[in-house]
Structures are given as C-alpha cells and as structure tokens.
Amino acid sequence: MIPSFRWFGSADPIPLAHIRQIPGVTGVVSALYDLPVGEPWSRERLGTLKAQIEDAGLRFPVVESIPVHENIKLGRRGRDRLIENFCRSVCSMGELGIPVLCYNFMPVFDWTRTDLALRLPDGSTALAYDHAALAQVDLSRGAPDLPGWATAYQPAELQALIAAYREVDGERLWDNLAYFLERVVPVAREAGVRLAIHPDDPPWPIFGLPRIITNAAALERLVALVDSPVNGVTFCTGSLGASPENDLPAMVRRLGALGGNGGRIHFAHCRNVLVTGARRFHETAHPSACGSVDLFQVLRALRDVGFAGPMRPDHGRMIWGETGRPGYGLYDRALGITYLQGLWEALVRSEG
Numbered sequence: 001m002i003p004s005f006r007w008f009g010s011a012d013p014i015p016l017a018h019i020r021q022i023p024g025v026t027g028v029v030s031a032l033y034d035l036p037v038g039e040p041w042s043r044e045r046l047g048t049l050k051a052q053i054e055d056a057g058l059r060f061p062v063v064e065s066i067p068v069h070e071n072i073k074l075g076r077r078g079r080d081r082l083i084e085n086f087c088r089s090v091c092s093m094g095e096l097g098i099p100v101l102c103y104n105f106m107p108v109f110d111w112t113r114t115d116l117a118l119r120l121p122d123g124s125t126a127l128a129y130d131h132a133a134l135a136q137v138d139l140s141r142g143a144p145d146l147p148g149w150a151t152a153y154q155p156a157e158l159q160a161l162i163a164a165y166r167e168v169d170g171e172r173l174w175d176n177l178a179y180f181l182e183r184v185v186p187v188a189r190e191a192g193v194r195l196a197i198h199p200d201d202p203p204w205p206i207f208g209l210p211r212i213i214t215n216a217a218a219l220e221r222l223v224a225l226v227d228s229p230v231n232g233v234t235f236c237t238g239s240l241g242a243s244p245e246n247d248l249p250a251m252v253r254r255l256g257a258l259g260g261n262g263g264r265i266h267f268a269h270c271r272n273v274l275v276t277g278a279r280r281f282h283e284t285a286h287p288s289a290c291g292s293v294d295l296f297q298v299l300r301a302l303r304d305v306g307f308a309g310p311m312r313p314d315h316g317r318m319i320w321g322e323t324g325r326p327g328y329g330l331y332d333r334a335l336g337i338t339y340l341q342g343l344w345e346a347l348v349r350s351e352g
C-alpha cells in the first residue's frame with residue numbers, strides 16, 4: 001500500500017514540503033488543472049508536474065483526474081476526437097511511468113454536497129449532503145458556487161447541458177461508457193496505465209441526471225464491459241458508503257478476487273461518512289467509530305486481496321481553525337492517513 005495525499009498543484013495552499021512531513025506519506029495524487037477539458041495532456045506538461053513532485057522527495061503514482069468531456073458522456077458527434085485526446089493523455093502518463101489514472105463518468109456535476117461547513121458537535125466542520133435540501137436548489141439561476149457544482153457553466157449553458165441528458169438515461173450512459181472504454185482500455189494496457197473509475201458521489205441520480213457507478217452490481221458490470229486487468233476502479237469508501245445498501249468489505253473481496261494484487265481495485269480513497277437519514281449524510285473523521293464505514297473491515301479486505309496500490313485519505317473535516325479548500329485541509333487528512341497506516345501496520349504485522 002502506498003500512503004498518498006492529494007495535491008492541487010502550485011495553487012494548493014498546502015505545499016509539497018508539508019505533505020512530505022506527514023509520517024509515511026510517499027505518494028502525491030495530482031493533475032494538470034489549467035488545461036481546458038478535452039485537450040490532450042502533453043508529456044512535457046505532465047513531466048514538469050512529476051519533476052516538481054519528485055524534487056520534493058515524493059512520487060507520483062496516480063493522476064486524479066483527467067476530466068471526461070461531456071460530449072463523450074453524451075455520446076455526441078465529435079466524441080472520437082475527444083477520446084483520441086484522452087488516449088494521448090494516457091500515453092503521456094505511460095511514457096512518464098505514472099501507473100494509475102482515476103477518472104469519473106458523472107454527468108455535469110462532480111461530487112456534490114449541499115453544505116460545505118456543517119458544524120459537528122466537537123466544533124469541527126464537514127461536508128454534508130441532504131437530498132431534501134438539494135431539491136430546493138433552482139438550477140435555472142445557475143449552479144451555486146460550490147465545488148463540484150459545475151460553476152464553469154453559465155446558467156443557459158447549464159440548462160442546455162441538462163436538457164441534452166434527457167435523451168441519455170442510465171442505459172444509454174452505460175453504452176457511452178462502454179464505447180469510451182473499448183477505445184481507451186487497449187491504449188492504457190499498451191501504455192502500462194491502470195484505469196480506476198471513481199464511483200458517483202453521492203451514489204444516486206441528482207437533478208434528474210443519471211448516475212450509474214453506485215453499487216456492487218455497477219462496479220462488477222463496469223469491469224466486465226471491457227474485461228482487461230487494466231479496467232478497474234477507485235474504491236472510494238465515502239462515496240459508496242453513503243448508501244447503506246453497499247456492503248463495502250464484500251465489494252472489496254469481489255473486485256479484489258478478479259486477479260492478483262487487489263484485482264480490479266487500482267486505487268483506494270478511504271474516508272468515513274455518517275449516514276443520518278435517507279439520502280442524507282455528512283463526512284466525519286476517519287476512524288471507524290466516527291461514522292458508518294467500518295474502515296478496519298475495509299482495509300482488512302483490501303489487505304486480504306493483496307491490494308498494494310496507492311491509498312489516500314480523500315476528504316477531511318476542517319479542524320483547529322484551519323481554512324482552505326473545502327474537504328482538502330491539511331490537518332484532518334493528515335490524521336486520516338496516519339490512522340489508515342496504523343490499521344494497515346496492525347493488519348500486516350498480525351499476519352506474523
């Protein structure tokens with residue numbers, strides 16, 4: 001297991017030098033953030049980022065993420081050129097020896113919350129989601145200014161995009177995902193890059209838009225779409241754990257059994273959420289006791305299936321007066337990855 005930490009590049013208020021000081025963390029998860037969606041990532045640009053990370057004494061085991069253009073998800077004309085560009089980015093990763101690519105296939109909105117600073121009883125704040133609150137959001141006035149809320153679009157553009165998805169139900173989105181993977185997987189395999197789709201967060205449809213990567217059946221369908229060892233998943237305990245129907249350790253064991261070294265699980269996001277109602281949850285500190293996810297059992301399953309890839313703490317709360325990018329402060333995520341390493345060490349050493 002490679003303890004890792006997300007870094008948003010030079011614009012991130014947390015410098016690599018601070019990440020370097022978190023005990024045990026050796027991997028940095030990053031991306032090129034200033035290129036338009038759909039443009040190919042050159043080896044040169046990505047190599048500069050890699051050198052920056054390595055100069056700080058760290059390594060770069062995962063790109064998270066190369067965004068998938070909406071025209072690919074919609075199956076529109078022109079997707080072939082966009083898929084070609086995506087493949088060129090994958091080839092750049094391969095040439096630089098960056099082995100894992102995390103991506104997602106969520107229409108329009110990335111991860112979505114309705115409160116970025118829910119105050120918890122201990123005075124910390126966390127990201128929260130309430131489906132009833134989401135229903136009150138009027139998108140005709142544009143998206144609220146929250147991360148994951150597609151604020152890159154003007155209100156009219158957003159409406160047009162959402163309207164375009166009226167022709168794309170869940171099954172059509174699956175078709176478009178298959179079309180994408182049929183073209184990208186062979187390139188990734190040749191390049192030595194493992195693909196790791198991130199589950200939809202939250203794992204249910206929002207604003208009438210389909211969301212398909214939500215549960216065990218979906219993950220198993222995904223890996224079977226193109227049956228190659230490089231066609232795998234990012235196992236995100238927070239996304240999948242928001243739905244009480246998901247038995248996370250069982251899902252790890254099924255996906256992990258599809259081949260050695262963790263099978264089709266190429267990357268792990270490990271964090272905790274507390275489910276507080278129907279389609280209502282908030283994020284918590286990482287320890288199992290703090291939320292609905294039994295991280296001990298998840299990590300035990302990952303260990304049992306031979307997972308050896310990068311693992312990161314995903315989001316954290318804001319604690320100790322820290323301010324910054326919601327979900328991506330330093331302190332709670334540093335506690336999180338340290339806790340995860342403690343669990344992992346106990347699992348490894350108790351095997352004798």
Ligand SMILES: [Mn+2]
Pocket residue numbers: 198236238239269314
């Ligand atoms: Mn995640």
